[in-house]
Amino acid sequence: MKTSLKIILIAIIGVWSVAAWAAEPSKLPKLVDLGADKCIPCKAMAPILKDLKAEYAGRMDVEFIDVWKNPDAGKTYKIKLIPTQIFFDASGKERFRHEGFFGKEDILAKWKELGVDIKAKASAGIVRETPVAADTRPRESVCFMCDENVNPKTKTLVKGQSEQRVLCGPHCYFIYLSSIVGVDPKAEEAKVSVTDWASGTLTPAASASYLYGMDAKGRATIKAFADKDAATKEQQTSPGSLVTWEVLCGKELSTRCAFCDRAVYPEDACNVKIGATRGYGCCTHCSMGVAARLQKDIEVEAKDGQTGEPIRVKTVAGQIASLEPATAIAWFGQKKSTDGKWVSAGCFKQAFFVSEANLQKWLEARPAMTGRQITIAQALADKIKLSPDQIAKACKLGECK
């Protein structure tokens, strides 16, 4: 009673914003660190708080309050010295406070000791570690990049040293090209063969002619021809521009993912607003990564993987500032690597959904898919915690993590 009276009084004298959540139950456990940006142990706390904030996004709230800049907060929390860390459980009840520097492991151990499971939320939602049905399609009929069935009329081959990669069409070749590091694109193009639309036989990509058209959704379509006359003939019934390999390369590589730099068609991508400029995320998770790569606040418009319904995410300082609809969730497509670790299954296996029900339907149609449901806050946090070096390698073949 006394405490609530005090809270009311404090609210009246104008620090309502600070006192409000302390009085109201918060949905997540919360760690409040009261310090100042110039105190030495407080400074040592800063990277720990940043880490916890990213790692436990959606499972624990972490707040830093600078009591030199905001002296009322010091009174509200009745602290004696800085830094002080206060542990609130999900009902908003204070469970513990610590004075002085407090290490990350100590903080985590304290939550455990208090019986507050801050990992609990991560295990909620859908997890699929083993495929419902194995993918039995022959390897040569599956695109190496996007995992779709290869249309024999657009099949594209890249010859490697020991193996050849089968791609569903020239567009996936450009995604492949923009996902490999340390190669000479000219040397690479000599290895590429495309299927001649007219005869169905393979022909070197660099010397073929291309009919570059557009489907009903405005997405580019590419037909390759060994013989230019055959391309001209096709153009009469199927409109498009007749282009050389060189022009095709320029077109295909002109639009890139603002996070991983892969070639992308805007029709397949998430729209990302970065201040006054616009970019694309080649997948939903890459779109979150734009905030990490550019260190800027972004607005993302993604489409539900199942229904195409819009999902809007705004970030501020590497955190989710708003999410519409609030029920939206992410699917983190993962696969087990040879050393037994779960790694990202790549950009083509990631998606956002407006609801868990939509994810469920999407998974039913994809029995071979493995991975787990995560929050969109977690999808963002996973990207924010990457180092610049990791970002530079993000989504590159063999580096996808």
Ligand SMILES: [Zn+2]
């Ligand atoms: Zn493909």
Ligand SMILES: [Zn+2]
């Ligand atoms: Zn990307």
